[in-house]
Amino acid sequence: MSYHHSVLQCNKIKIMPESLAIKISAGEVVERPASVVKELVENSIDAKATDISVYIHDGGRKLIRVIDNGEGMTRDDAVVAFERHATSKLLKEEDLYSIHTMGFRGEALPSIASVSEIVLTTKITGEITGSMVKVKGGIIEEVRDAGCADGTTVEARDIFFNTPARLKFMRSVATETGHIADTITRLALAYPAIRFRLFNNGSAMLKSSVKADLRIRIADVFGRDFLKDIIPLEAGNGVLNIHGFIAMPETAYSTTKGLFIYVNNRWIRDRGINHAITNGYRNVLGQGKYPLVVLFITIAPQNVDVNVHPTKCEVRFKSPKSVYELVSRAIEAVLAPSHVSFLKSYERKVLTAEVREGAVNYNNASHNSSAVPLIDEGIEGGLQASQQGLEETVAYTKELFFRELEVIGQLWQEYLLCEREGEFYIIDQHAAAERSAFEKLKGDYYLNRRVSSQLLLLPQKIELSLQEKEAIESSMEAITDLGFDIEPFGGNTFIVRAVPEILSGIDCRGLIKELLDDLVSSEMSFRIEGRLDAILMRIACHSVIRGKRILSHEERKALVIRLSQVDFAGNCPHGRPVIKAISKFEIEKMFKRR
Amino acid sequence: MKFEIERDVFLKILQRAQGVVEKRNTMPILANILITAKRGKIEVMATDLEVSIKDQCDAVVAKEGNITINARKLFEIIKEAPEDKIDISAEGSGKIIIKSGKAKFNIVGLPVDEFPSFPAYDEGELFRIAPDVLKDMIEKTVFAASTDETRYNINGVFVEKDGANIRMVATDGHRLALIERSSEWPKLDKGVILPRKGILELKKFLESGEGAISLAFTVNNMIVKKDGTIVVIRLIDGEFPDYKQVIPKGNDKKIGLERIDLLSSLKRVSLLSMEKGRGVKFGISKGKLELSSSNPDVGEAREEINVDYKNDEMDVGFNATYMMEALGVIDADKVVIELKDRESPAILKSATAAGYLYVVMPMRI
Numbered sequence: 003m004s005y006h007h008s009v010l011q012c013n014k015i016k017i018m019p020e021s022l023a024i025k026i027s028a029g030e031v032v033e034r035p036a037s038v039v040k041e042l043v044e045n046s047i048d049a050k051a052t053d054i055s056v057y058i059h060d061g062g063r064k065l066i067r068v069i070d071n072g073e074g075m076t077r078d079d080a081v082v083a084f085e086r087h088a089t090s091k092l093l094k095e096e097d098l099y100s101i102h103t104m105g106f107r108g109e110a111l112p113s114i115a116s117v118s119e120i121v122l123t124t125k126i127t128g129e130i131t132g133s134m135v136k137v138k139g140g141i142i143e144e145v146r147d148a149g150c151a152d153g154t155t156v157e158a159r160d161i162f163f164n165t166p167a168r169l170k171f172m173r174s175v176a177t178e179t180g181h182i183a184d185t186i187t188r189l190a191l192a193y194p195a196i197r198f199r200l201f202n203n204g205s206a207m208l209k210s211s212v213k214a215d216l217r218i219r220i221a222d223v224f225g226r227d228f229l230k231d232i233i234p235l236e237a238g239n240g241v242l243n244i245h246g247f248i249a250m251p252e253t254a255y256s257t258t259k260g261l262f263i264y265v266n267n268r269w270i271r272d273r274g275i276n277h278a279i280t281n282g283y284r285n286v287l288g289q290g291k292y293p294l295v296v297l298f299i300t301i302a303p304q305n306v307d308v309n310v311h312p313t314k315c316e317v318r319f320k321s322p323k324s325v326y327e328l329v330s331r332a333i334e335a336v337l338a339p340s341h342v343s344f345l346k347s348y349e350r351k352v353l354t355a356e357v358r359e360g361a362v363n364y365n366n367a368s369h370n371s372s373a374v375p376l377i378d379e380g381i382e383g384g385l386q387a388s389q390q391g392l393e394e395t396v397a398y399t400k401e402l403f404f405r406e407l408e409v410i411g412q413l414w415q416e417y418l419l420c421e422r423e424g425e426f427y428i429i430d431q432h433a434a435a436e437r438s439a440f441e442k443l444k445g446d447y448y449l450n451r452r453v454s455s456q457l458l459l460l461p462q463k464i465e466l467s468l469q470e471k472e473a474i475e476s477s478m479e480a481i482t483d484l485g486f487d488i489e490p491f492g493g494n495t496f497i498v499r500a501v502p503e504i505l506s507g508i509d510c511r512g513l514i515k516e517l518l519d520d521l522v523s524s525e526m527s528f529r530i531e532g533r534l535d536a537i538l539m540r541i542a543c544h545s546v547i548r549g550k551r552i553l554s555h556e557e558r559k560a561l562v563i564r565l566s567q568v569d570f571a572g573n574c575p576h577g578r579p580v581i582k583a584i585s586k587f588e589i590e591k592m593f594k595r596r
Numbered sequence: 597m598k599f600e601i602e603r604d605v606f607l608k609i610l611q612r613a614q615g616v617v618e619k620r621n622t623m624p625i626l627a628n629i630l631i632t633a634k635r636g637k638i639e640v641m642a643t644d645l646e647v648s649i650k651d652q653c654d655a656v657v658a659k660e661g662n663i664t665i666n667a668r669k670l671f672e673i674i675k676e677a678p679e680d681k682i683d684i685s686a687e688g689s690g691k692i693i694i695k696s697g698k699a700k701f702n703i704v705g706l707p708v709d710e711f712p713s714f715p716a717y718d719e720g721e722l723f724r725i726a727p728d729v730l731k732d733m734i735e736k737t738v739f740a741a742s743t744d745e746t747r748y749n750i751n752g753v754f755v756e757k758d759g760a761n762i763r764m765v766a767t768d769g770h771r772l773a774l775i776e777r778s779s780e781w782p783k784l785d786k787g788v789i790l791p792r793k794g795i796l797e798l799k800k801f802l803e804s805g806e807g808a809i810s811l812a813f814t815v816n817n818m819i820v821k822k823d824g825t826i827v828v829i830r831l832i833d834g835e836f837p838d839y840k841q842v843i844p845k846g847n848d849k850k851i852g853l854e855r856i857d858l859l860s861s862l863k864r865v866s867l868l869s870m871e872k873g874r875g876v877k878f879g880i881s882k883g884k885l886e887l888s889s890s891n892p893d894v895g896e897a898r899e900e901i902n903v904d905y906k907n908d909e910m911d912v913g914f915n916a917t918y919m920m921e922a923l924g925v926i927d928a929d930k931v932v933i934e935l936k937d938r939e940s941p942a943i944l945k946s947a948t949a950a951g952y953l954y955v956v957m958p959m960r961i
């Protein structure tokens with residue numbers, strides 16, 4: 003084989019020394035067709051492409067073709083690229099601690115080439131001819147001139163053709179297609195400025211707009227409807243920053259599929275951050291529910307290790323705790339009342355633009371001014387300060403908001419209809435009652451470290467299973483703090499002598515069993531800390547009369563006023579919304595007046 | 597069926613029936629009323645299976661027969677009818693025509709045989725009672741009855757006869773109200789439980805003007821008759837708790853005080869609490885009672901009243917609503933609270949008159 007050097011461009015790829023190569027996390031790069039797509043598209047991104055198209059056939063098993071308009075490669079590079087540890091992105095060991103590109107191992111192309119048949123065509127901008135390299139099962143079969151557009155096209159066919167065992171593990175076409183679509187979605191969110199297109203068996207599956215920003219990109223991939231339910235998020239101290247969008251809790255899933263977490267623009271999986279997110283949502287989202295969150299963590303490369311896993315989907319933070327705190331607190335702050343959808347329009351009128359701006363961007367401002375504080379302390383101080391400022395203004399507006407809300411009627415004995423200044427509000431009376439009960443319990447608990455309870459004139463008997471019995475015996479103290487007084491009465495019978503005051507007049511035996519079952523199934527000793535919200539939510543839920551109910555005028559007004567005491571994000575403890583607004587504009591649109 | 601009736605007469609009957617008609621719509625037929633036209637009268641019946649009402653009035657019956665029709669719709673039509681005379685007729689197909697002057701409405705009824713039959717009773721058993729006494733007894737007890745539907749046996753007021761006395765008791769498991777009066781009363785072999793809803797219907801009945809009221813009890817029902825109207829209330833089939841056992845004896849810490857003082861003080865102090873029914877602390881010492889409540893958001897409220905108390909200092913928590921509800925119905929200027937300790941039931945009663953007793957369990961605040 004012979005080929006000439008490019009005259010116009012220098013080669014960029016080098017083979018890294020052995021000493022460096024062994025530092026790279028080794029392992030399987032290509033797990034499934036979607037991994038091929040990911041590696042190829044990341045290469046295109048690293049090549050500064052602004053337009054990337056992906057074609058797949060049969061879930062990527064037959065064909066994956068990625069076309070970019072990036073910088074391209076010289077013929078030399080196009081050949082060397084298939085060598086192991088050949089990369090233009092990592093030259094010396096220090097680079098490993100300051101990775102700014104998606105790739106850095108020089109592993110992807112050789113790995114893909116070893117399990118498929120690859121044709122790579124590439125041309126550097128300005129060159130007249132490009133090059134074509136054909137590799138099959140890791141062996142270069144052909145290198146020649148090719149007429150092609152600027153940029154690079156990589157075509158991988160018959161993945162795993164030479165590894166029947168792997169082929170057997172491939173899932174259905176639909177599943178593999180789904181994985182590929184997920185991969186593109188993740189990348190598309192991280193690079194809104196790049197146009198992405200995905201074609202499945204010839205038809206377009208995903209098309210994103212050109213030169214979008216994150217908001218528009220979210221609309222591109224999730225649909226325009228999402229836009230009205232997402233809230234921007236921004237926090238950090240310059241050393242560690244986060245930004246992105248989080249959805250109102252109504253958009254919740256039972257899996258983590260709505261969590262898009264990026265570290266330095268790289269999509270990753272991280273249980274710790276997942277937990278930080280759900281923790282930030284804990285007051286507005288039920289357990290086992292996950293919101294939609296697109297979260298970008300920007301951190302100095304030296305404070306995070308991406309060289310952890312061969313697929314580069316995991317990272318290790320130097321200080322995971324500070325990341326956790328920042329994410330969790332920022333989300334909680336954003337979900338705090340000022341950002342509640344129904345309050346938004348009101349606030350706009352009452353608070354000056356300045357105050358709003360200040361509240362949202364406070365974190366940045368405060369930290370940019372101080373000379374790079376230590377991460378841990380910095381985040382703490384900054385967020386607390388900003389939250390406080392926010393709460394004061396909000397308490398004032400919220401109180402006013404609910405006082406001014408005029409109840410104009412009740413619908414289906416389940417909803418309150420309210421009016422105020424050109425907006426129409428619907429309150430779910432059950433959710434509202436539940437929410438205010440929750441707040442009351444919480445306030446009570448924080449005041450006294452226990453829930454006030456009502457002693458029973460007619461104590462109630464309760465029969466427990468053996469497991470429940472053990473559970474209750476080992477957690478009497480916690481049960482008492484929750485406002486219950488339960489005494490053994492011989493055998494499996496117990497006597498309930500007191501119940502949380504909020505449950506006055508309600509049979510608590512079902513609730514007690516639920517709480518105990520919780521305990522039995524979690525095999526934990528019953529501690530309130532950390533689970534207080536969940537437990538109080540459960541109690542709140544039981545305290546509220548279910549179903550339809552006609553409310554008197556006074557009851558309606560009282561319920562609405564009670565909401566002003568609630569520190570909430572428009573959601574009841576189960577993650578259901580409490581109040582929704584319909585603007586005059588929307589109604590007028592309905593009737594074609596606009 | 598065909599009859600002509602005066603609008604206002606009809607309206608009054610329909611309004612009463614409305615109150616009984618099942619509102620939850622568990623069975624469509626229960627949203628209807630049954631109208632029977634017979635011998636110059638019409639009879640209107642409504643039921644939710646717990647309370648049934650039968651009313652009658654004069655009408656010009658052209659053709660006898662009966663229909664069932666949606667109670668609310670009919671009521672609204674009659675209310676808006678343009679003329680004083682209403683003409684109602686029905687065909688076999690179930691189509692009902694309502695006419696008043698130039699206005700005409702067509703409504704489709706439900707089959708008459710789906711309507712539950714009116715509970716049987718013996719007219720001869722009906723016994724005239726003093727409505728004021730009954731009304732008073734209800735008012736002083738029913739508020740303490742449980743609203744928790746799962747505890748059906750305390751979802752009403754227990755009524756029993758004890759010699760010449762008649763006794764009513766209600767409890768929700770936290771407090772208990774008991775009243776005893778000597779009064780004329782129909783035959784009642786053992787205590788019965790009247791459901792809340794029935795009691796409230798009965799109260800409305802007692803409040804609606806003059807007129808003699810007669811009562812009777814059957815195994816399952818209480819029958820109330822006033823003029824041409826009969827209300828049948830199904831008794832709760834259950835065992836009322838042994839109330840005598842929970843009435844404390846030997847509560848030696850007695851606080852004598854002005855009813856109004858305590859009531860208005862409680863109102864003010866509990867104002868601060870987040871919602872009604874929050875706990876209020878009673879700090880008792882020689883000669884004075886300090887009421888206090890705190891709310892994590894708003895702060896603390898404190899008020900002192902002069903009382904008659906000579907015992908040791910103590911403090912105890914109570915649900916302000918429970919206290920206020922009872923203070924609201926006791927007709928005496930001076931009341932007594934009898935306590936034992938902060939975990940045992942307390943008694944609230946008139947300082948002068950016997951016959952009314954309110955037992956309330958403290959709160960741990």
Ligand SMILES: Nc1ncnc2c1ncn2[C@@H]1O[C@H](COP(=O)(O)OP(=O)(O)OP(=O)(O)O)[C@@H](O)[C@H]1O
Binds near residue numbers: 088
């Ligand atoms: N689409 C492309 N456009 C331009 N250059 C490319 C393209 N794809 C690959 N290259 C070049 O080929 C080299 C090898 O690519 P490969 O994906 O194997 O390794 P890498 O991207 O450096 O690291 P990693 O294994 O982590 O992906 C890259 O460093 C890059 O210089």
Ligand SMILES: [Mg+2]
Binds near residue numbers: 041044
């Ligand atoms: Mg790469």
